[in-house]
Amino acid sequence: MDNFEKNIEPNFLARLYLVSNYGYIFLGGALGAMARYMLMEIAIINFPNEIGQLVSLFVVNLLGAYLLGLTIRHPLFNSGCKNLWGTGFAGGFTTMSGVTVFMAVTDLDEWIWGMLIAGFIAFSIGFRQGRVAMRNQEVEVA
Amino acid sequence: MIESTLPTDPLFAIAVIIGIGILGGIASVVRASVTTWRGYLPWGTMLVNTIAVVFIGFWFAFYPEESSVAWVSALLVAGFAGGLSTFSAMAGELVFYFQRGRMLQMIFTAAGNIFIPLTGLLVITASF
Numbered sequence: 001m002d003n004f005e006k007n008i009e010p011n012f013l014a015r016l017y018l019v020s021n022y023g024y025i026f027l028g029g030a031l032g033a034m035a036r037y038m039l040m041e042i043a044i045i046n047f048p049n050e051i052g053q054l055v056s057l058f059v060v061n062l063l064g065a066y067l068l069g070l071t072i073r074h075p076l077f078n079s080g081c082k083n084l085w086g087t088g089f090a091g092g093f094t095t096m097s098g099v100t101v102f103m104a105v106t107d108l109d110e111w112i113w114g115m116l117i118a119g120f121i122a123f124s125i126g127f128r129q130g131r132v133a134m135r136n137q138e139v140e141v142a
Numbered sequence: 143m144i145e146s147t148l149p150t151d152p153l154f155a156i157a158v159i160i161g162i163g164i165l166g167g168i169a170s171v172v173r174a175s176v177t178t179w180r181g182y183l184p185w186g187t188m189l190v191n192t193i194a195v196v197f198i199g200f201w202f203a204f205y206p207e208e209s210s211v212a213w214v215s216a217l218l219v220a221g222f223a224g225g226l227s228t229f230s231a232m233a234g235e236l237v238f239y240f241q242r243g244r245m246l247q248m249i250f251t252a253a254g255n256i257f258i259p260l261t262g263l264l265v266i267t268a269s270f
Contacts, residue, residue: 022171022174025167025170025171025174026167026168026170026171027167028167028170029166029167029168029169029170029171029173029225030163030164030166030167030170031163032166032170032225033162033163033165033166033167033169033170033220033221033224033225034159034160034162034163034166036220036224037159037162037216037220037221037224038159040220041146041147041148044144044145044146045146048144048145048146049144050144052144053144061229061230061233064229064230065229065230065233065234067230068230068231068233068234069233069234069237072234083174087170087174088167088170088174090230091170091173091174091225091228091230091231092166092167092169092170092224092225093230094228094229094230095224095227095228095229096191096194096195096227096228096229096232096255096259097191097194097195097197097198097219097223097224097226097227097259098224098227099229099256100191100195100227100256100259100260100263101195101198101263103256103260104260104263104264104267112256115229116233116236116252116256119229119230119232119233119236120233120236120237120240122233123230123233123234123236123237124237127234127237
């Protein structure tokens with residue numbers, strides 16, 4: 001019986017951990033996809049042109065990049081929260097397919113390169129804020 | 143002029159948004175599994191972005207013109223393809239390469255995530 005538990009329990013816990021991680025990612029991805037769709041629909045209804053679509057792409061991608069950067073080191077986000085808000089929500093909220101299709105059908109390519117640079121900066125800001133918060137917490141604990 | 147894909151019936155619109163959520167969630171789980179594949183470059187991220195764009199290319203190649211199926215387009219394009227592709231992970235990879243001074247990998251990652259899916263889309267649209 002002891003051998004049985006030793007052999008089975010770690011596998012079961014590992015499987016449970018994996019399933020719960022995927023559950024968080026599924027939930028976050030679902031929320032992110034719905035939020036992105038509604039935000040982009042609001043933009044299309046109010047500004048039914050290329051600029052409206054470009055602005056909505058900028059907003060979702062920069063917010064998502066910032067959030068993913070923040071979740072990596074911020075002490076508020078434990079493992080489950082990272083999967084929910086980082087991999088799940090931020091990943092589902094941002095879209096690269098929308099960017100590529102937009103690039104293929106419009107002549108606004110230079111804005112897409114600008115979006116890449118802005119995404120880089122947004123992620124860096126989020127990551128830095130998360131790291132500062134982690135260091136502050138470590139100082140408080142010490 | 144870009145048209146909205148949201149149905150006018152409020153209950154149907156809510157059902158479509160929930161459907162987008164379910165497909166987006168499934169696509170996110172697939173993305174999370176595939177993006178673990180990385181070598182010299184983050185191949186997994188490039189692969190999910192390319193698959194998402196090629197999928198959109200296929201869908202619009204066979205897309206019926208009637209506006210009555212615009213909601214199917216919303217489910218597949220905004221839900222599945224949107225949930226599968228990711229900008230944030232790519233931005234994160236660019237930052238990590240930059241922090242480690244790996245400029246060549248950073249440039250290849252940025253260019254690869256733009257040009258590989260774009261090439262896939264152009265091939266699909268030219269083929270059909």
